[in-house]
Amino acid sequence: xxxxxxxLVALAASGAGAAAAAGPSACNGFAELCPMPYSSVATATxxxxxxxxxxxxxxxxxxxxxxxxxxxxGLSLDIMYPSATNQSAIYLCHTDxxxxxxxxxxxxxxVIAYFLHANPNEVxxxxxxxxxxxPDKIREPFVDAGLDSxxxxxxxxxxxxxxxxxx
Numbered sequence: 181x182x183x184x185x186x187x188l189v190a191l192a193a194s195g196a197g198a199a200a201a202a203g204p205s206a207c208n209g210f211a212e213l214c215p216m217p218y219s220s221v222a223t224a225t226x227x228x229x230x231x232x233x234x235x236x237x238x239x240x241x242x243x244x245x246x247x248x249x250x251x252x253x254g255l256s257l258d259i260m261y262p263s264a265t266n267q268s269a270i271y272l273c274h275t276d277x278x279x280x281x282x283x284x285x286x287x288x289x290x291v292i293a294y295f296l297h298a299n300p301n302e303v304x305x306x307x308x309x310x311x312x313x314x315p316d317k318i319r320e321p322f323v324d325a326g327l328d329s330x331x332x333x334x335x336x337x338x339x340x341x342x343x344x345x346x347x
Contacts, residue, residue, distance in 0.1 A: 204301045207343035208253055214344035221343060223305065225254025230272040230282035237280040244288055248295045253304050255292070259285055259318070260311035270313055270321055285318075289325030296330055301347050 207214040213221055226247055228239040240247065244255060261267040262277045272288060274280035282288070292304060308318070322328045332346055 204344055204347045206301055207347055208302055209251070214347075215342050217340045217342055218303070218346060219340040223253035224251060225256060225305070225307070226252050227256045228258060228274055229255040230257055230288055231274045231280055232282070233280075235274075235280045237274040239274075243291075245291050245295065248292070248304065253302065254307065255304065256307045256309065257285070257288065258309040258311065259313055261313065270317065284321070286321040286324045289321050289327050293326045293330070296327075303343055303346055 204214055205211060208221070208223065226240055229244055229247060229252070231237060231239040232241070232243050242250070247255070257272055258274060259270050260273050260277065262269075262271050262273070262281065270285040271277055272282040272285055274282075292306070296302060296304060310318075319328070322331060334340065
């Protein structure tokens, strides 16, 4: 399996004025984080963030929206096709979709997009555990969820921007 990391950044709302030009007053809730490079910031991350419910394979007590409200800024998502014969959409499943299926990836990405639009000074990192889905197929759910414009793609793996620059 491959792990793909996507960085999502809420962009400042258009027309934010002089305050936006000076930079955000807080990044992920703390002014001290704004001048720090992304690579130097630790965030609370939930493993199998989507795995909620009364299932034996569930790892979380709260859905993704609540996790984000509670300050979680890293989400681990296992992505796969529902079955070998059904590859029409990417799903969030724990080990196998017959064990625990949390629905389509796009639905969870919409939750994240809603949060980022409502909280423009936050940076959320998604860690994908990818069960052989081609990267070009992962782009479509980002577009459908409205996250493509918020995704951050680093130009270098050694020189990361600060959280303030990402926002």
